[in-house]
Amino acid sequence: MVVGRSTLESLRWLYAPQKVAIIFAFRTILASYIALLVALWMELDSPRWAMMAVWIVAQNTSRGEVLSKAYWIIFGNIxxxxxxxxxxxxxPQQPFLFELSIAFWVAFCCWVSSCTRNFRALGMVMAGYSCAIILFSSVNDPNETFMMAMSRGSYFILGILAENFTARIFDLNLHHHAHKxxxxxxxxxxxxxxxSVTKMLDGNDWAVAQSDRLLxxxxNLNNNIEFRERELKGTGHRGDHARAVLASVSxxxxxASGFSILMKQIQNQNLNFHHIIPLTKIYLTELLLALRSGEPLEYTLKALNSLRWECRQRIADSFYKTLGEKQFSNEEFATKxxxxxxxxxxxxEILAELEVALRELEKSRDITLHDHFKFDxxxxxxxxxxxxxxxxxxxxISVxxxxxxxxxxxxGPLFLAFLCMGCARFCIFENATLACMGWFKGACLAILVGGFFNFLIxxxxxxxxxxxxxxxxxxAVGGLAMCVPKYAPIASTYAFFFCYILGFSNDGRVDELSYFNNSLAVLMSGVFALASYRLFFPYRARRLRRQMREKLLQGMHHLAETATLPLAREWISFVSESLVVLMRQLNEDRNTTLIQTYRxxxxxxxxxxxHIIRLRSMVDFDIMSKDINDVLRVVLRRISVFDGRRAKYAPHARTVMIAHRAIAKFRQRELYEKNLAVRIEISAAISSLIIxxxxxxxxxxxxxxKNRHLLAK
Structure with missing residues (x-):
């Protein structure tokens, strides 16, 4: 009984689909029928390609994603x-060089698409396999290559136009919905x-662990802004303001995470800082209420500035504070x-970053704003x-x-065309082996269902x-399954190849011999692609996690020694993207300890x-005296070389020890420094070194x- 219930629950997408899935399936089927009818009416040589093109561009997401996908598919096709x-x-007369050049071109497109983002990668993929389809379709008669190129290119454009036509029917008032x-x-x-900041002010460690999820x-939202801009085309630079908001939020x-560390380290060694925490929490609560009610942020920003000035005033007062009743030694009091x-x-600094986020949020809301702001x-x-x-x-492809x-x-040409198509498409997936398996399963399913229709219907x-x-x-089954992330790779391949196996034409249906030959070509292309991704650089989650960790560590070393410093938001973006990849490789149900370690x-x-960027800026701009800069250079040099291959006395442990020595030295130096500006910078350096x-x-x-113990978990 339990098995039956779980099975029914897993098929809910089929017998009880969501409204969005029904609309997507209906409009995609309608678009494929329109494309097929137009191709049949024009008496094109292979109308099924028009129908297949609709399922290639179909996307169950925002309209901007569909528009972007269509644009880059047309670009890649041309x-x-x-x-x-x-x-x-x-x-024309050198088959070896001809086939080698196709393999090289598809490989080049795979390389470029792996270095790009979003549907630009799909555009390069399309450039690779559309070239292969055209050339292998006309390999027996090179004189027909031009006509074949015009034919295949027309099919894809026809399919895209049909899909966009039907989608427009369901997307009314696109600008308004996109802006909202x-x-x-x-x-x-x-x-x-x-x-999250409020919880961190309370000393909630779990909030620090959860902030990476928000990052x-x-x-993901930052990647989707590109698609919103397509929907909001001609309405200003709200996309740039949105990116600025997300960068400030990050x-x-x-x-705030660094602040929570400072609170842990010195919370019992300060005088009156705890008095401002309730004021800050009250302000953040009122800010949340103002955001939810949709009120203008003018008064909220004034209150935020008042809180920032309160912090600044207390910093200034602490430099001239005198001791009333001396319960501590002077040195202990100065330390506090x-x-x-x-x-x-x-x-x-947290409040300043929040102010930037709120101001950019207000600008992104303003539909009448047409400025020249750029942010990337x-x-x-x-x-x-x-x-x-x-x-x-x-x-x-060479094999x-x-x-x-x-x-x-x-x-053979048909087999090679689909092989090039598969190899090109797989490279845009993070787990190419899983995508390849989905492709193979979808192709097998299309062959079986297509055979049933060819022989009986x-x-x-x-x-x-x-x-x-x-x-x-x-x-409809294929369209509904494409709305389920788990089945989307299988469903998209199934719908594409199902249209090909049926072989629509004005002349008649596909005969049995053609069906078996075409099905074998499709099947063998999946087998070859799957074998190549299994044999050459096979996907292993453990190895990928290790590589991402090495990438993060190398990036940290590079920051400490590079000649040109990146912007702070660029470093945050780099680590956040790596974090997203790492989290996708971990299964929360299997090893929560490992997940927390990686987070x-x-x-x-x-x-x-x-904080390396901050310390490097201090050193590079000669803000402080030579002796302080020399200590910072030692710390940065240690960070740039440690690898932590051994446990207790490794370079990693020595780096931590040197950082603590620098903190102690700077604390002593700050006590006797006469220059107020230098004292402020020393306190900033101490803050960074503590973190x-x-x-x-x-x-x-x-x-x-190099520690294998963690990787073996």
């Missing part, structure tokens, strides 16, 4: 057409960050005053992954070409009206990097890349 004509013109969705997402991000959602969370200044300054963040490229994808594609040359199979049908009614069932470790690397030392010490197992 690029593929141009390259196909160049290749066939360059090697963007504002709601930004406000949610700001509200959740304020809640992950911010990264900075707010990171600074210094700790107060450190905490006040850290809180003031650089993204790091994973060249190692790009080279692996390129090598896998090149080897798989496939050799197999075709040896066997002389008449469906199509022979009994004499007109397209009845056929379209009958095909609603298999296509805290990634946040530690982010904090260390931010760096704590983060290094508490996350040693994550930072010791």
């Amino acid at each position: 690029t593929g057409v141009i390259v196909s004509l160049c290749i066939v013109a360059a090697f 969705k963007l504002n709601d997402d930004l406000q949610t991000a700001v509200e959740e960050s304020i809640k 992950s959602s911010i990264i 900075g707010l969370l990171v600074k 005053l210094l700790n107060d200044r450190i905490l006040y300054q850290s809180l003031r 963040t650089k993204h790091a490229f994973d060249f190692k992954r790009a080279w692996r994808n390129a090598i896998r594609a090149f080897v798989a 496939g070409c050799i197999a075709w040359e040896v066997t002389g199979w008449d469906r 199509l022979p009994t049908i004499s007109n397209f009206e009845i056929l379209f009614v009958i095909l609603i069932v298999p296509l 805290h470790g990634s946040m530690a690397v982010m904090l260390i990097g931010i 760096i030392a704590y983060a290094l010490d508490k996350n040693a197992s994550f930072l010791r890349i």
Whole structure:
């Protein structure tokens, strides 16, 4: 009985689909029928490609994503057409160079797509396999390459236009909904960050652990802003203001995490800092109420500035504070005053970051604002992954070409075309092996269902009206399954190949021999692609996690020694993206200890990097005297070389020890420094060193890349 209930629950997407899934399936089926009818009316040579193009561009997400996907598919298609004509013109009588150039081009497209983001990657993928489809479809008659290029290119454009036409019917008042969705997402991000900061002020350790989840959602939202901009085209620079909001929210969370560390380390060694915590919490509560009610932020920002000035005033007062009743020694009292200044300054930085986020949020809300504001963040490229994808594609296609040359199979060009398509598409997935398996399962399912219709249904049908009614069932199942993330890779492949297996045309239906040959070509392309991704650089979650940890550690070393410093928001973006990848590799139900280790470790690397940038700025701009800069250079040099291969007395442990010595030295120096500006900078340096030392010490197992014990969990 339990098994039956779980099975029914897993099939809920089929017998009780959501409204969004029903609309998506209906409009995609309608678009595919329109594309097919137009292709049949124009008497094109292979109308099924128009129907297949609809399922390629179909996307059960925002309208902006569909528009972006369609744009880049058209761009990739045109690029593929141009390259196909160049290749066939360059090697008309050299089959070896002809096949080698196709393999090289597809591998190059895989390399570029692995270094790009969003649907730009899909555009390069399209450039690779559209070129291969055109060339292998006309390999028996190179004189027909131009007509084949125009034909295949027309099919994809026709399919995209049909899909966009039907989608427009369901997307009324697109600008208004896009603007509302963007504002709601930004406000949610700001509200959740304020809640996290409030919990951190209470000393809630779990809030620090949870902030990385919010950072992950911010990264995903930041990627989606590009699609919102397409929906809001011609309505100002709200996308840039939205990116600025998210960057400030990320900075707010990171600074709040550092503040919570300072609270832990020196909470019992300060004088009166605890008095401002209730005021800050009251303000944050009132701010949340103001955001939820939609009130203008003018008065809220004034209250925020008052709180910031209160922190600044107390910092200034602490420099001239005198002792009334001396219960402590002068040195102990001065130490506590210094700790107060450190905490006040850290809180003031949090409030300053919050003010930036609120001002940018207000600008992104203003629909009448047409300024020239620009905001962008650089993204790091994973060249190692790009080279692996390129090598896998090149080897798989080359081996496939050799197999075709040896066997002389008449469906060899079709097999190679789909092999190039699969190898190109897999490179845009993080887990290419899983995507490849989904592709293979979807192809097998399409062959079985297509065979059922070819042998039992199509022979009994004499007109397209009845056929379209009958095909609603298999296509609707595919459309509904595409709305389920678990089944989306299988469903998209199934819908694409199902349209191909049926072989729509004006001349008649596909005969049995053609069905088996076409099905075998589809099946073998999946087998070859799956084998290539299993044999060459196979996916292993443990190895990927290790590589991401090495990447984070190398980035931290690079910060401490590089000549040019990145912006703080660029470092936060770099670590956050790596954190998103790491979290996708972990299963919370299997090992929660490992998950917490990776979460805290990634946040530690982010904090260390931010404060390395701060210390480097102090050293590079000669803000303080030479002796202080020399101590900071020693700490930075130690951070740039440690790897933590051994346990207690490793370079990692020595780095922590040197940081603590620097903190003690700076505390003594601050007591006797006469220059007020230098004292302020010394307190800032102490604050950064406290956070760096704590983060290094508490996350040693994550930072010791050579430690196999953690990886074996």
